Amino acid sequence: MASLPYPALCFASSSARQLFASGAAIHIQDSSRLTSSSTASSSSGTNHQTGLIRHIAISGDETYAATLGDDKTLHVYSLTSSPPDLLSTRATIKRGSHVSFARNNDIIVSDKVGDVYSYPLHPPSQNTKGVRPSATELVSDPSKNPDATLLLGHVSVITAHVITPDGNHIITADRDEHIRVSRYPKSYIIERYLLGSDGFVSALHIPSSRSTLLLSAGGEPVIRIWDWTTGVQLGTIEIWSEVLPHRRVRSMMRKLKNPRKGVKLDPSESGDTGAFYIPPEGWLLPSGQGVCVKKIETVNFEDQEIILFFSEGCAALHAFALPSDLSMRPKIISLPLPYPVLDFTAIRTETGRLLLSLDTAWGALKHNQSVAEFGGRHAPPELSEDDVAGMSQSLVVVQVDREGQLSDITSASGSSLSPLLASLSVPSLLAPSTVIAGLGLYSDLSLLPRWPGFEEDELGDPEPSDSASVAQSGGGMKKVWSHEELKQMSLKQLGRLRAQGVDVGDLLGRQRKEHRTKAFYEPDAKEKGDTVEVIRDDAT
Template structure:
C-alpha cells in the first residue's frame, strides 16, 4: 500500500494541522486523535491536486491553502470549515499571513497580492478587477502590493510588520515597505543563482540569512543591503544529497523548422494540431511511467540518462531560546544542518542524519524539531510500499541539547501521524512531485551549443562549413556555424567585460544573410559566405 507523505506541519499547544497531498488533518496535539479531516469532505472542497502552499495565521485560528487549481482557500481550524474559495490570477509560490490576518500570496508571475481574510460581499468569483496594468488582472479583487520581473520564490514580513522582504529566481532580494510595496528600502544583491529561502532570526532582527543555489549562505544587514559574511555550506551538504536532478540538454533544433513564412504577417507554425496530439499522448505515457520521481523534460529538452547534483536550500530557521543556532534543510538531502552565528571565522556546519530525504521541518521555540521525511522513497528513485520499523516513519522528532539534536521519546502526536497515514496511488505520488524545485529553479543552459562553440575554437572557421551550404564532417551547417560564432563572440565579449585580455580578433560588424532550406537566417561575422 502506498501512502501520502506529509508536506507541512503546523504544531500548536492544542491543535496541530498536517498536510498530506490534497488533504488536511487537524489532530489533538496532546493525544494524537484525528479531530477533523478533509478526507470526508465534499469533492468540491478538496483541492484538485496537491496543496502546494499553506500558512497558519498568528492567532492559530485560520489556515490558508492553495495548489495547482489556483484557488485560495481559507479554513477555520477548530472545525476545518471552508470559509472561502477564491480564484488566483497565477499559480502561487508562497503564502503568508500579515499581522491583521490579511493573506499575502506570491505567484509565478512575480507579483504579491493581498486578500482580506473574509471576502467582501461585492467581490465576484468570475469578474475581473483591473489594476493599473492589464497584466495584473485579478479574479478575486486582490490588492497588488509589489511585483518582480521574475518568479517569486519566497517572502517574509519583518517582526514590526513595516517591511516585506521578497526573493526571486533571478538572484534578487528586495526590502520594500508594507503595504506601500512600491517604496523600496534596499536591495541585498550578491547571489549568483536563485534565492529560495530567507530568514530573520528573532535574536538578531537586523540580520537576514538567505540561501538558494549558491554554495554559501549569505548574511545581510537587510536595512542597508550590506553583505556581512558568507558561510560555505555546500561541501558539508553534498555527501547527503540523495535526490539528484536529470541532466538536461536542449535539442539541436533549427529555429526556423515548422515555420511557414507568410507575406506581411509573422510566420505561423505548421502541424500544430499534430504536436498537440503528440503532447497529449506523451502526457498519458508520463502518467503511466513509474520509473522516475522527476517530472518529464520540458519542451525542447531531452534527458541524457545522467543525473547531476542540484543544490537548493529549502528552509532556514533558528533556535531563539537556547542558542544562536541557524538550522537549514536542502531539497533531497537526508540530513538536517546547523551552525552557530557566534563563530567569528569559518562556521562549522554540523548535521543530524535521518537516512531518508527530508521534505520539510518545523522548529519550535524550545528546540524541538519535527522532521517530515520521504520515507517510502526507494534508492532507485521510485516508491516502495509501507514498510515496518522506524525506517518507515514519516515524521521524526529531535530535541536540542546544548550541543546538538538528540532523539527523544516518541510523542503521542508523532506516533499517531506515523500510524494513521492516508493511502495514495503511484499516480498520486508522481503528481505530488516533491522535488520539482530541482528542475524548475535552475536555468538550464544550452549545453550542446556550448560544447560545439568550444569546439569551434579548435577548428578553422573557413574549414568549418563547406561552400555548398551543407554540413561538414562535424555535422555543422553554415546556419549553425553562424549561430555558434555569434555565441562565441558574445562569450568572449563577456570575458573582456570581466577583465580578461581581448586575445581575439573582433568579428566584422557587417552581417550577411545565408539562404538555407526554410528561409534566410542572419549569420554574424561570416566572411565570404
C-alpha cells in the same frame, strides 16, 4: 497493487499546534492534548482540495490557515474547529510559490510568474466585485485581479518572501539572484536591494531575536547574513562541505540531440562528491551542484539561537549556532537521515523538538533514472507488507540542543507520533503506489538553476577570442567549449552563452553578419534554432 499514504509535504506550526499537508488534505495536531484531526475526516466526508498542497501558513493569532497547491487555488481554514473548517476558496492566476499572513491577517501570496498579491482574509461579496475580467486579461494585467491587491512584481520567478517583524516591509527573492526590500503595504516603493548573491535565492529567514538580520540561501555554496535595514552583507557561512555528501535526488536532465554542446567537468573536480552531478555524455544538467536550500528556521534557547536548514533532495538536516560576532565561522552540525527531507517545523511546546517529514518512497519506488530508463514510464516494483509498513513511517522527531547538536528521538516519541501517522493513513487519503511514485516533489532542482546555453538572455557584444571558452558555475563545475564547437553553434545559442560570461570571441559578430546577409538575399530564410529534447525524470 499496494496503497500508500501521501507524504507530509509542508509544515507550519504555532505555539499550540502543528499543521501539515499530505496530498490534498491538511492535518492539525493539538500539542497539549496529543490529538489530531484532518480535513479528510470532515463531516461531509469529502476533501475540499483537488491538487497536491505545496504551501501552508498559520496566521499570527493562530486561528486561521491558508494553503496553496497544484490546483492554483487559495484555501482559507478556521483552526478553531476540529477538523479545520473551510472558510473560502479563491483561484490564483498562476501557481503559487509561497504563502504567509500579514499582521492584520491579510494573506500574502507570491507566484511563479513573479508577482506578489495581498488577499483579504475574507473575500469581498459578489455584489462588490463587478464584472470579472477574463483569464487572459488577468494574466496580461495582474492589477485587474478582483480578489487581491497586486503588491509588487519581479521579472523572474519569486521563490520566497517574508514580512519583517515591524510589519512595515516585505522582502522578496527570485531566481535571478535578487533580494529586494520594499515597503509594505505600499510595495511599489523599493527601499533597497541586497546585492551580492551569486546564484538563485530560494530561502529567506529573519531570526526572531535579531530582527534586523536576514539569512538567505539557495543554490550557492554559502548562507549569507545581511542587515536588511542597511543592505550591508555582514557575513557568510560555507555550507556545501556539509550538504553535498547528503544529496540523493538529482534534477531532470536535458537530452541534447546535438551532443557537441555537452557539459564537461574539469578533471580536477572529478572526486566522489563531483561524480553525483556529472551528466552522461550527450545529456545536460543545470548549473551548480544540485543544491537548493529549501527552508531556514530558528530554535531559540535562553542565551543562544540555533539556525536549522535543509536542501531539497538531500537526506540530512543541518544546524549551527548563530554567533554574536558574525565574522566568526560557526561549525555546522549535520544529522544524516535515511531518506530525503521534505519539510520540518518546530514543536513549540517542547523546546528544541522538531518534526520532520521524509520521502520514504525514495529508493524503493523512486530513484535517479539511468539514460536507458528515460523516455517512458516504468512500473514500480511490487511491495511487500513490510515495505508498505516502512513507507508509512514518514515522520521523524529530532531534538536539537543549545550547541546545535541533533539527535533522532523518533523511537521515544511514539505517543506523539501515533495520532499523526494515523491521520496520514486514513483510507480516503491512500493512493496507489504508482501515484506515489509519480509525485513531483523536487521540481525546484530543475526550475531554479540556470541551464547553460539555453537561457533567454540578451545578446552580448563580441570580445577577443581564446582557443577555448569556459563558464564557471559553482562547485568547480566548468562548461568548456572548444573553438570548433562554438563555430557550429547558432546565433541565438552564442548570444546566450556570451550573456552568461562565456568568451565566444568574434564568432557572434560573424554570425550576426552572416545572418543579416542571408536575410537580405533570402527573405524567407529563418535561422535554425537549437534542437533540444527535454525528458523529465518520471520518478520526481
